Amino acid sequence: MAAIAILDDYQGVALTMANWSALQRTHSIQVFRQPFATEKAAAEALAPFDVVCLMRERTPFPASLFAALPKLKLCVTTGMRNASIDVAAAKARGVVVCGTPSGGHATAELAFGLLLAIARNIPFETAAMRTGAWQTTVGTDVRGKTLGILGLGKLGNQMAAFGRAFGMTVVAWSQNLTPEKAAGGGAELVTKPELFRRSDYISIHSVLSERTRGVVGAAEFALMKPTSAIINTSRGPIIDGAALLAALREGRIRAAGLDVYDSEPLDPGHPLRSEPRAILTPHLGYVTEETYRMFYGGTVQAIEGWLAGTPVNQITA
Numbered sequence: 645m646a647a648i649a650i651l652d653d654y655q656g657v658a659l660t661m662a663n664w665s666a667l668q669r670t671h672s673i674q675v676f677r678q679p680f681a682t683e684k685a686a687a688e689a690l691a692p693f694d695v696v697c698l699m700r701e702r703t704p705f706p707a708s709l710f711a712a713l714p715k716l717k718l719c720v721t722t723g724m725r726n727a728s729i730d731v732a733a734a735k736a737r738g739v740v741v742c743g744t745p746s747g748g749h750a751t752a753e754l755a756f757g758l759l760l761a762i763a764r765n766i767p768f769e770t771a772a773m774r775t776g777a778w779q780t781t782v783g784t785d786v787r788g789k790t791l792g793i794l795g796l797g798k799l800g801n802q803m804a805a806f807g808r809a810f811g812m813t814v815v816a817w818s819q820n821l822t823p824e825k826a827a828g829g830g831a832e833l834v835t836k837p838e839l840f841r842r843s844d845y846i847s848i849h850s851v852l853s854e855r856t857r858g859v860v861g862a863a864e865f866a867l868m869k870p871t872s873a874i875i876n877t878s879r880g881p882i883i884d885g886a887a888l889l890a891a892l893r894e895g896r897i898r899a900a901g902l903d904v905y906d907s908e909p910l911d912p913g914h915p916l917r918s919e920p921r922a923i924l925t926p927h928l929g930y931v932t933e934e935t936y937r938m939f940y941g942g943t944v945q946a947i948e949g950w951l952a953g954t955p956v957n958q959i960t961a
Contacts, residue, residue, distance in 0.1 A: 744942025
């Protein structure tokens with residue numbers, strides 16, 4: 645019998661999003677809804693388990709954690725890429741790492757939702773309605789505005805398509821973007837300074853790496869129009885947090901729509917929580933029923949494949 649741990653099931657839905665019944669009949673499954681406070685706490689809680697199921701990058705799995713879990717044999721992550729797993733360390737200790745299919749569109753939908761929420765002041769008007777107020781702000785059209793996309797990959801291309809559908813001009817920049825790839829995504833390639841100067845909305849769709857960490861900072865916010873806004877559904881550290889707070893507090897930009905943060909879950913006392921120019925969501929980019937069914941269904945398949953001696957969707961690097 646294998647002992648299986650499902651981590652970071654914040655909403656308590658993991659067991660309802662896939663058919664776990666065959667595994668439940670012959671193996672033990674424990675769901676952890678709360679994040680571990682420290683790596684030591686994770687190591688102590690997970691010591692009895694043969695299988696650990698991860699939801700994206702909610703719980704990091706560095707080499708030190710693998711070293712603290714000698715019983716662990718299988719690590720399943722939702723999606724086929726998880727930068728918080730030290731795959732080499734897992735391989736060195738004989739731990740199989742598997743992934744799952746992913747829809748790859750829900751995050752772009754949320755990003756454009758944040759854009760519309762900013763344009764029409766939706767959160768502010770909702771809050772005002774609950775106090776009995778009526779029409780307290782004046783919104784702006786998105787048609788005719790410029791959407792700047794930082795990172796024109798799969799999600800960035802979808803965001804560009806949304807922008808064009810709403811009548812926006814789309815410009816894009818990233819370190820390796822070519823004019824041909826930009827044109828293929830329906831965008832105009834511009835320089836980084838031009839992206840920040842021209843755009844009314846900037847949406848970030850880059851992978852976090854040493855090259856992109858802090859790529860948006862004080863110098864970039866200084867180039868933005870005071871009527872412009874930035875949206876981040878990628879990874880928090882791509883934006884310099886201190887520079888963002890300063891830009892919001894000093895009114896150098898209109899707003900920020902944020903779904904990701906330097907540390908997650910976001911501390912209850914974090915100053916962003918009380919910043920009126922920030923529209924915040926709790927990393928909901930991939931959190932949809934359809935995506936969860938794909939993620940958890942794939943997790944069950946990965947566990948069953950490993951138990952049968954034929955692992956599926958292995959991640960080796």
